[in-house]
Amino acid sequence: MKLLQRLNIDKYLLMLIGAVVVASLLPVRGAYAEVFSLATKLAIALLFFLHGARLSPRTVLKGMTHWRLHLAVFASTFVLFPILGLLVGLLAPTLLPPALAMGILFLCVLPSTIQSSIAFTSIAGGNVPAAICSASASNILGMFITPLLVGLLLSAQAGGLSLEALGAILLQLLAPFLLGQALQRWIGGWMARHGKLLGLVDRGAILMVVYLAFSEAMVAGLWAQLSAAALVVMVVVDMALLAAVLAVTTWASRWLGFSREDEITIVFCGSKKSLSSGVPMANVLFSSQQVGSVILPLMLFHQIQLFVCAVLARRYAQMKKPPRQ
Incomplete structure (x- = not known):
């Protein structure tokens, strides 16, 4: 532990890497995967229950009415990201195979993630009520x-909308x-004392999501479908x-005069992409032959965003701490 402190290595990042290593060596599969998936969903449900129990209804209402913050998050999710995707598409013929370029777009x-956006916002000391409202609205x-x-940018046939993901x-x-x-009226005080x-x-819910997502990638054998060069380019x-x-969400938040707590919410909610929403959407919007290649960039991005945002959240939290006397 002293060595980690001297090297300034984030222990939680090591735990995330450990979850990936374990998933690579011992991926959960079959009936065990179904049980672990259920456990992950229960952990996420517990996370939201605890958030609901800790936050006063007045605080939640204030988060819902923060329209400027929500507009900033939606602009990042549904305007900035697609523009960047189109720019990548211009270079795609020289960088990636067409299927992977389609996956990038x-x-x-x-939409943004829900659980990890809120979890990282909470860890970093951001505006959690606004994050809950913004990330949930983004998914809906x-x-x-x-x-x-997808229909506009990829000319794909969107064969209807799945209500199953919305119900989930x-x-x-x-x-x-x-x-x-x-x-909250009865247990809010207890929650405040046991933060x-x-x-x-x-942290536990995120570790479970990482392990499950990487296990599914290993079991599906998607990594074997790519050359090493294409995989490296896609990661880059x-x-x-x-x-x-x-960079854009951080700069824009400060330029628009948002508070530090709101900046954290915009940065984490506006930079995420949802694997749990993306996979079922891909199954509806693309043919079965395309789905594997289309979701592969998303699966890699999902892992990268978790690692990067874990470090960023920890750094925000450390910046909030008062200096030692």
Whole structure:
């Protein structure tokens, strides 16, 4: 532990890397994968219940009415990202195979994540109520906006919208949060005194999502479908996209005069792309032969955003701490 402190290595980042290594060597599969997937969903539901129980209804209402923040997040998710995706597409013939280039553009029109956006916002000390509202609205609106953007930018046939993903959002995320809100009057004080519990659930839920997502990639054998050169180029493109959006959202938040807490929310909610929404959408919008290649850039981006944002969230949190006397 002292060595890690001297080297300034983030312990949570090491835990994320450990989850990827374990998933690579021992991916969960079959019936065990179904059980672990259920456990992950329960952990995420618990996370939202605890957030609902900790936040007062007045605070949540204030987060819902923060329209300038939500507009900034939506602009990053559904305007900035697609523009960057189109710019990448101009270079795609010399960089990536057509299927992977399509996957990059599909990644750019997806909604934001919910659980990791809120978890990282909480870890960093941002505006959690606004993050909950913004990320949830992004996913709900994404059910409609993403297929329209896919049809506009990729000329794909959007064979209808799936209500299953929308139902999962309402059942897994919104319902536990509302239950926590209903019980906040009685358990809110206890939650305020045990803030470490929420932090453990935040980090634990993300670790479970990382392990499950990487296990699914290993079991599906998607990595074997690519050459090493194409994989490296795709990782670089994903990293460049994330870096560009993080830079723009940080600069724009400060230029527009948002508070530090709101800046954190905009940065984390506006830079994420949802794997849990993207995969079922890809299954609806693309043929079965295309789905594997289309979601591969998203799966890589999902891992990259978790690692980068874990470090960024920890840095924001450290900046908030008062200096030692």
